[in-house]
Amino acid sequence: MKRKLLLPFLLLVLLFPAVADSYSLSAFISGVSNGPDSFGYKLFPLGTTFGFEKFFRIFNGLKDAEFQVEMSMAFNEDVISELYDWRTGRPKWSMTKEEEAEYEFLSGTYFYPRAYIDVYLDQGFWTNPLYPDGTLFNVKIGFNSNFSMSVERLSLSRPGTDSPVFTDWDGNTRYPYTESLPAFPWFQGSRNVLSNYLYLDLYLNLDRDTPTDAEPEHGFYMELLLQYGPWWLANNIMNGTQSDYFKATLYAEEKLELFSIQQENGWNWVNMYFGHSNSLQYIYGDVVPRHMVPEDRLRGYLSDRIWLHFTGPQFMAGDCFTFIELNLYNTIRFGGVVNEPGNVTHAVELQSSFTALVQIRLFGFIRLEYQVGYDFIRGIWPEKPRWWQNAALSFYVSV
Amino acid sequence: MRRIAAAILIFVALSASLPAIGFGYHVFEIRTELEFGYGVFPSSVMYQFNFPMPDFIPGTKTELAFRLDNGLVYRHLRQNPDDGSFLALDPPSYPTEYTVLFDEFNLFFGQGFVDTSFSDNDLVTLFFSIDGRFENAYERLSWLSGPGEREGVFGYSDGSGWVDRFPGSSWMGAPELAGDRMMFQTSLTTGVVLDYMREKVTRRDGVWFASYLRLAPDFMILNDGTGNFIASWNELKLSKTLFSVDNEKDYRDLSWVSIVLDNHTVYRYLFGDRVPQYILGGDIWGDSDVPAYDSVLTNRLSLTIYGPQINSRDTYPLIRIFWDFGVGFGHPLNSIHDDYGVETVGSYGVRAEFIIFDIAQLYYEIGCVYDPAFNEKVYVEQRFGFSVGI
Numbered sequence: 126m127k128r129k130l131l132l133p134f135l136l137l138v139l140l141f142p143a144v145a146d147s148y149s150l151s152a153f154i155s156g157v158s159n160g161p162d163s164f165g166y167k168l169f170p171l172g173t174t175f176g177f178e179k180f181f182r183i184f185n186g187l188k189d190a191e192f193q194v195e196m197s198m199a200f201n202e203d204v205i206s207e208l209y210d211w212r213t214g215r216p217k218w219s220m221t222k223e224e225e226a227e228y229e230f231l232s233g234t235y236f237y238p239r240a241y242i243d244v245y246l247d248q249g250f251w252t253n254p255l256y257p258d259g260t261l262f263n264v265k266i267g268f269n270s271n272f273s274m275s276v277e278r279l280s281l282s283r284p285g286t287d288s289p290v291f292t293d294w295d296g297n298t299r300y301p302y303t304e305s306l307p308a309f310p311w312f313q314g315s316r317n318v319l320s321n322y323l324y325l326d327l328y329l330n331l332d333r334d335t336p337t338d339a340e341p342e343h344g345f346y347m348e349l350l351l352q353y354g355p356w357w358l359a360n361n362i363m364n365g366t367q368s369d370y371f372k373a374t375l376y377a378e379e380k381l382e383l384f385s386i387q388q389e390n391g392w393n394w395v396n397m398y399f400g401h402s403n404s405l406q407y408i409y410g411d412v413v414p415r416h417m418v419p420e421d422r423l424r425g426y427l428s429d430r431i432w433l434h435f436t437g438p439q440f441m442a443g444d445c446f447t448f449i450e451l452n453l454y455n456t457i458r459f460g461g462v463v464n465e466p467g468n469v470t471h472a473v474e475l476q477s478s479f480t481a482l483v484q485i486r487l488f489g490f491i492r493l494e495y496q497v498g499y500d501f502i503r504g505i506w507p508e509k510p511r512w513w514q515n516a517a518l519s520f521y522v523s524v
Numbered sequence: 525m526r527r528i529a530a531a532i533l534i535f536v537a538l539s540a541s542l543p544a545i546g547f548g549y550h551v552f553e554i555r556t557e558l559e560f561g562y563g564v565f566p567s568s569v570m571y572q573f574n575f576p577m578p579d580f581i582p583g584t585k586t587e588l589a590f591r592l593d594n595g596l597v598y599r600h601l602r603q604n605p606d607d608g609s610f611l612a613l614d615p616p617s618y619p620t621e622y623t624v625l626f627d628e629f630n631l632f633f634g635q636g637f638v639d640t641s642f643s644d645n646d647l648v649t650l651f652f653s654i655d656g657r658f659e660n661a662y663e664r665l666s667w668l669s670g671p672g673e674r675e676g677v678f679g680y681s682d683g684s685g686w687v688d689r690f691p692g693s694s695w696m697g698a699p700e701l702a703g704d705r706m707m708f709q710t711s712l713t714t715g716v717v718l719d720y721m722r723e724k725v726t727r728r729d730g731v732w733f734a735s736y737l738r739l740a741p742d743f744m745i746l747n748d749g750t751g752n753f754i755a756s757w758n759e760l761k762l763s764k765t766l767f768s769v770d771n772e773k774d775y776r777d778l779s780w781v782s783i784v785l786d787n788h789t790v791y792r793y794l795f796g797d798r799v800p801q802y803i804l805g806g807d808i809w810g811d812s813d814v815p816a817y818d819s820v821l822t823n824r825l826s827l828t829i830y831g832p833q834i835n836s837r838d839t840y841p842l843i844r845i846f847w848d849f850g851v852g853f854g855h856p857l858n859s860i861h862d863d864y865g866v867e868t869v870g871s872y873g874v875r876a877e878f879i880i881f882d883i884a885q886l887y888y889e890i891g892c893v894y895d896p897a898f899n900e901k902v903y904v905e906q907r908f909g910f911s912v913g914i
Contacts, residue, residue, distance in 0.1 A: 171594055171625055173569050175551055177883060194883050194912060196554070196566050200596055200625055238596065238665065240565035242912055272561040274665060282663040282678055283704065284688060289668050294681040296671045315669065442576075488575075 172199030176243075183248060188260055191247040198240040202278055205290070205309075207232045209422070211301055214308035214465030216422065218505045219472065229301065231309065233290035239273035239416075245324075255344050256334040265326035269352075271416055275316040291316065305365060308464050311415045314364030320414040322354035322368065332380065338486070339439050339446040341396035343382040350374040354414065370410025370463075372417060378402035392439040393446070400432045413463040421505060423472060424460035442488055450482045458504060474504030493518055550574065550589075556911050557598050559665055563909045568595020572632070584636035584646045591630040591653075598664065599624050599801055601677050602816065603697030605690045608859025610815045612898040618689070621664050622677045626802075628657040630713070642722050649717040654710070655738070656746065657802065661705040678705070697858050699798040700750045707750040707800060711740035721763065725837055726782045726830035728763035735759075738803070740796075753796025755803050760789045771833070778833040788824045799857045808848035809871045810905060812896035817852035817865060824848050838882035846891075847872045870895035884912050 176195035183190045208217045210228035217225060245267030249260025277289045288294075291302050291312070302312055311318045332344025352372040354360060360368035378400060385396035406426040408419065419426060430452060437447040456476040461468040480498035487493075497514040552570045556563040570593035580586045601620040602611055611620065630653040636646025663676040674681045678701075679688050695702035700709075715736025722729045735758045742752040768782035792805045795818065806814030806822060814820045824846055831841035853866040873891020880886075890906040 171627065173571070173592075173594060175569060175571060177551075179881075196569075196912060198566050198569070198595060236665075238560060240561055240567070242565060270565075272565045274560070276665050277668050279660075279662045281668070281686065282661075282676065284679075284686060292668050292670075294668075294674075294685060295683050296668050296673045296681070298670075 172201070173197070188249050190249075193243075193245055193247070195243040196240070197243075198238075200236075200238045202234055203237040203275075205231045205233045205235065205312075209308045209462075209464075211306045211308050212304075213467075213469075214462060215470055216462055216465075219470045231301075231312075234278050235290050236276050236278050237273065238276070239271070241269060241271040243267060243269040245326075247326075253330045253332075255332055256330070259330055259334060261330060263326075263328050263330070265324075265328070267324045267326070269322050269324065271318075271320045271414070273311065273318050273320075273415065275312060275318075307466050310365060310367055310412055310464070317363055318367050318414070319359065319363050320354065320368045320416070321358045321360055322352050323358065324350065324352045326350045337439070337443045337446070339393045339436050339443070339448075341382040341385045341393075341398045341436070342380040342400065342434070343398060345377075345379050347377045348375070350376075352417075354410075354417070356412070360412075366412050368414045368417075369412040370408055370414075370417065372406070372408045374404065374406040376402065376404045388438070392443065393436060394438050395436065397433065397435045400430075400434060402428075402430045404428045404430075407460065408463060411464075411466070418463055419458070421458055421472075421474065422462045422464065423458040423474070424463055426456065426458055428454065428456040430454050445487050447483065447485045450484075452480045452482070454478050454480070472505060475502055476504045477501040491518070553593075554912075555595070555597065556909075557596065558907075559598065560596065563907075564911055566595070566912070568593070568597055568626075580635060581637065583639040585634070585644075585649070586636070587632070587634040587651075589630075589632045589634075591628075591632050593628040594626065597624050597626065598622070599661075600811070600813075601698060601701075602801075602804075602813065603856075603858055605693040605695045605697045605701065607861065608697035608856060609861055610856065610898060612812070612815060612896070612900050615900055618675045618677065618680065619664070620677055623662045623664050624659050625662070626657065626659040628655065630655045640720065643719065645717075645719040647719060649719070651713075651715050651717070651736075653713045655713055656708070656710045657800075659700060659707045659800075659802070661701055696860065698801060699858060700800045702750065706748075708746065708748045709740055709751040709800065710744045710746050711738050712744075713738045715757075721761070724777065724779075726779050726784070726833060726840060726842075727765045727768055728784050728786065729765050730763060732761040732763075733759065740803075742798070750798060751796075751800045752798045753794055753800075753803070755795075756793045757805070758791045760787075762787045776837060778837065779830065780832045782830045784828045784830070786824075786826050786828065788826075789821070790823075791819070791821045794818050794820075794857055796857075804857070806850055806852060808850045808869055808893075809846065809873055809891050810848075810893040810896075810903070812869050812871070812893045812900050814850035814852040814869050815865075815867050815897050816857045817867070818854040818857055820850065820852045822848065822850040836881060839880050841876070841878045844875045844877070845873075846875070867897055868895055869893070869897050884910070886910050 174195065174197040176193055179192045180189040207230045209215065211231055212229065215228065217230065220228065245265050247263055247265040249263045251261035253259040253261050275291070277291065278287060280287050281289060292298050306312050326348065328346070328348040330346060332342065332346050333340070335342055354368040354370050356366050356369040360366060380398050380400045383397040383399055386394040388394055404426065408417065408424045432450055432452040435449045439446045454477065457473065458476070459473045460471065462470045478498055478500045480496060482494065482496045485493040495516045497512065499510065499512050501510050550572045552572070554566045555568045556565065557567045560567045570591065572589040572591040575588040577586045577588045598621055601622065603609065604611060632651060632653040634649050634651035636649045638647035640647050663678065667673055667676045668681065679686045681687070700707035713736055715734065718733040720730045721732045738755040738757070740751050740753050742749045763784060763786045766783045766785055769780040771778040771780050790805065794803065804816045806816065806820040808814065808822055814822060826844050826846035828842055828844045833840045848871045850869045851866065855862050855864060871891055871893040873889060875887060875889035877885055877887040888908045890904070892904045894902060896902060
């Protein structure tokens, strides 16, 4: 196991040229998720993403390349989806009531500790005309290794009425977790999963730099991301084949500054920009790991987003500001259902929603957010249009 | 939550006139657990955000930071929950290992005095912090994962349900595990660091000393009463480079080979009637820790042979031979037994490591606990692993 995991990593590391001492090191920490129910009265983070970047020169005449290691861990509970027959992967929404009775669905809550390590090398070419310090075109190659466990929920360590989900009280695995589970490969065997993929990310930057995110965005950006997780990338060494897929994502966005008024010290008073983006994605392959399974398990995705972004004044420090954003999303999901052997079911669905978001950012690492939204159409779900809202306090740092 | 607000307020007061962004981020320690991702993937991490601060005394460092430490760690139950007697006196037949999810934050202020020309650190640094720590304990992750895993620490399965192993216990022997096994404690810490260490990755010479005092009485604001203690923690590091062949052709001051002798002593004294596990200390190599007496002293003497730094300061092999020795003396903590006692523990071993760009490391170690605590068994253990970190 370890040796197989080590190899791709070492290969990447050995791509380093001999001049590695000229790198600079910086660390970043971003995105802290919430822990399982009741942990720390829901106030304390339990899970962190952090990383290190090193910059060094590979090719003379080009800007420095970036080498990054990113690590992440999270300890949450999760709920088993009750929507897919575990044997055939057929979704409940494609069945009649009579058919539903012939299939078997899983249910339950479990503890889902997980972590990943991601390493990449990013080399930029030419100069971004709207941001002379940046590059016009970048090529990024990387490797991502993801580990997760599915174990009984934590409340079982205390007196209570919960029962184990995967085993009985003798520790014997319950049916059907003793079988192979094509729709839920991550629940097979010991339920410890290792899933790796390689990726190639090409992106074009024709947009402005926004060092504090308070500046108005302007310009064009386009990205092609290819993620490849074949079985031979050590994806079949634990509890059967856990990954065998290829995922392609194409993304483009255009932003137009509408107005911008500045304070005397160069900070922002108010500004506004208009944005539009499209995203197209498709997943090929027989086994898609849990962290790559798309919503409603449909292989294809085409989305359109229009937004208006208004930023209020920067106060106290450059990274203290508020913004309001209005978004209109239209998404089409289409194609076969992932992890359904035989690719029997096909569907197309349209999701359409509006959201309004207000965020207060303080000192670069505290975000207070309130969001309200209206779902016009929820695709295959026979739900009426509805309003929803949520609020969050998060610690977040990005550089 | 209120602490976070306090952090912001203090920061606002100090920085109203400061320009733009100047935050730094710093990762101190990444830890792994063998049962979570084979020790390759991180399971807990300690890091800090530095607030932008002017240096109060020119040439020395002033630091204001918000530290966070969070994740999952494994721990052993070491004292009988009912009366606090040491389990090592009569090792139990059930497993003693359990999982702790935790979060610790510190609002940290440090001020350096007397600049040393040879390092980034000042000769003397005084610091002060306000701390909060949240913990929640559960059975280990592998509990109930197979037919051999019916026994937990806090309870076991009788085939039809969960049975409490310590019904009605006072949890005197591990006060933070009482009730729902959740704790939230706040404390104040103050300390001093003396740093006269010349360090160049593979070479070290000098003295480093740190001492801090943590006050965690149960009347602290936001304290849930599971802890009530005062801790004095003292560390002394002595290092001497015995032998070094420098790579003279290289301008980066690399070495071909060097041998460094280190000695690291920790003495901690604890006072209080409810002392949580996280502050007990007494760690030596292996699973046999120094029993929790009010005084615990541990010492590591090690000899490290560094191989050549390959193309970079941060890529090199090393072999370390170490001898760990610990002694606990005084009165047992968290216990109704108040008799004066002394117990020694000891282990030795060797660790070989290959460090790649200071990011990844590959290691093998083998060691022997030759003097375990009380009636625990002498054992030899080896580990092989790969981990990513700093």
